Amino acid sequence: MFARNFFKGGTKVPHFKNTAECETVKMGVPEKVVIPMLQHVGAPCEPCVKKGDTVRVGQVIGNSDKYISSPIHSSVSGTVNDVAPMLFAGGIYVTAVEIKTDGKQEIYEGIKPPSFSNSKEFISAIRESGLVGLGGAGFPAHVKLSPPPDKKIDTLIINAAECEPYITSDYREIIENSWNVVSGINIIMEILGIENVLIGIEDNKPEAIKEMTRVAATDDRINVIKLKSRYPQGAEKMLIYATTGRKVPPGKLPADVGVIVMNVNSVSFISEYIKTGMPLIKKRVTVDGPSVKRPGNVEVLIGTPISEVFSFCGGFGIVPKKILMGGPMMGIAQYTLDTPVLKHTNALLAFDETTAVLPKEQACIRCGRCVRACPMNLLPLYLNNNSIRGNIEELNRYHVMDCIECGSCAYVCPAKINLVQSIRLGKAQVRQAAAKGGN
Numbered sequence: 318m319f320a321r322n323f324f325k326g327g328t329k330v331p332h333f334k335n336t337a338e339c340e341t342v343k344m345g346v347p348e349k350v351v352i353p354m355l356q357h358v359g360a361p362c363e364p365c366v367k368k369g370d371t372v373r374v375g376q377v378i379g380n381s382d383k384y385i386s387s388p389i390h391s392s393v394s395g396t397v398n399d400v401a402p403m404l405f406a407g408g409i410y411v412t413a414v415e416i417k418t419d420g421k422q423e424i425y426e427g428i429k430p431p432s433f434s435n436s437k438e439f440i441s442a443i444r445e446s447g448l449v450g451l452g453g454a455g456f457p458a459h460v461k462l463s464p465p466p467d468k469k470i471d472t473l474i475i476n477a478a479e480c481e482p483y484i485t486s487d488y489r490e491i492i493e494n495s496w497n498v499v500s501g502i503n504i505i506m507e508i509l510g511i512e513n514v515l516i517g518i519e520d521n522k523p524e525a526i527k528e529m530t531r532v533a534a535t536d537d538r539i540n541v542i543k544l545k546s547r548y549p550q551g552a553e554k555m556l557i558y559a560t561t562g563r564k565v566p567p568g569k570l571p572a573d574v575g576v577i578v579m580n581v582n583s584v585s586f587i588s589e590y591i592k593t594g595m596p597l598i599k600k601r602v603t604v605d606g607p608s609v610k611r612p613g614n615v616e617v618l619i620g621t622p623i624s625e626v627f628s629f630c631g632g633f634g635i636v637p638k639k640i641l642m643g644g645p646m647m648g649i650a651q652y653t654l655d656t657p658v659l660k661h662t663n664a665l666l667a668f669d670e671t672t673a674v675l676p677k678e679q680a681c682i683r684c685g686r687c688v689r690a691c692p693m694n695l696l697p698l699y700l701n702n703n704s705i706r707g708n709i710e711e712l713n714r715y716h717v718m719d720c721i722e723c724g725s726c727a728y729v730c731p732a733k734i735n736l737v738q739s740i741r742l743g744k745a746q747v748r749q750a751a752a753k754g755g756n
């Protein structure tokens with residue numbers, strides 16, 4: 318079925334889905350893993366292990382009593398080497414647990430399939446699994462699956478748009494594990510009493526559309542929606558509009574328009590977790606970019622240093638100038654190859670000098686292209702100006718916090734202004750002012 322609606326703005330980006338036909342390959346156990354206590358939106362976890370402790374696969378090593386948070390598990394068996402702060406690319410320090418692996422991959426004795434008979438127990442089991450949005454957002458899944466009681470949810474939307482260039486992790490999940498996807502959908506439908514499921518896939522992935530249509534054919538409550546390929550089609554609000562025609566107002570959530578949106582890998586994980594009880598300890602990562610010798614899709618244990626993942630893919634054929642965690646539109650540039658793979662890492666991209674070059678910024682020519690490209694109806698040029706000036710009042714007046722940092726404005730800007738970095742800085746200024754009790 319074709320989507321009836323199409324969001325305003327966005328941009329056409331080249332796809333570069335070079336690894337679409339690369340079957341997922343399992344990477345072995347590294348010598349050590351480094352597992353940060355913040356791999357999700359919300360409160361960081363407190364480590365519950367110390368230096369010298371022995372840990373096993375699936376054991377909880379970090380937890381929090383805050384609602385918006387998610388427990389963190391060991392992906393390996395071994396001995397805790399260190400518990401210390403680690404500097405991340407965003408400039409924040411996060412406590413991380415370093416584990417020297419023993420290569421035995423002994424499973425923690427508490428691992429068993431969860432039992433639940435109602436939605437409350439199900440949500441609690443999902444929290445215990447450590448699942449966060451696997452599409453890259455990292456929002457705790459148990460929070461997503463617990464809409465306020467006064468919000469009636471009638472539709473579950475499965476996000477398989479994967480609109481960022483290069484990334485093929487969601488695509489491979491559909492090709493390799495489509496029955497798991499359907500089984501995860503069925504569990505959520507049954508437990509939460511949802512009657513309507515829409516699976517959104519961009520029309521540049523005909524094989525994924527064919528496969529999902531085939532496996533969903535027996536259940537007329539599940540429909541595959543063919544979406545036009547346009548970035549950022551996979552952003553939550555755009556996807557909701559494209560699949561249902563419902564508009565989520567600024568400051569509101571999907572539950573306010575009766576929907577829950579889950580990534581395709583996340584629902585597939587739920588199916589596996591219900592069968593095995595093994596929490597989230599591994600992730601499929603697309604490894605690509607002009608510098609990588611053997612691009613592919615790799616199943617990686619969480620906490621594996623990205624240097625090891627690149628080595629597994631043959632290392633660098635051309636010296637990389639820029640390493641991105643995530644896609645080229647929303648990914649975060651890394652300052653070190655010691656950075657570990659996180660729960661929501663969906664891609665590692667390495668660009669050489671030619672492809673990584675940042676064009677020199679020019680003065681704004683007030684062409685308005687950034688405004689036309691913004692899917693959130695914002696005025697990126699004004700956000701940029703007010704961020705530079707530190708004008709909190711104007712940043713709020715132009716709704717800076719509604720920016721989803723999709724990068725469409727910067728992509729189309731002929732003056733090559735670093736709009737997203739500037740807007741991120743503007744948002745940080747607004748948060749800081751709010752914390753101080755300012756505007």
Ligand code: SF4
Pocket residue numbers: 680681682683684685686687688697698729730731732733734
């Ligand atoms: S696209 Fe760039 S040059 Fe054009 S108005 Fe926006 S910021 Fe200015």
Ligand code: SF4
Pocket residue numbers: 690691692693694695696697719720721722723724725726727736737740
């Ligand atoms: S202002 Fe924000 S939401 Fe709008 S195009 Fe730029 S990055 Fe995307």
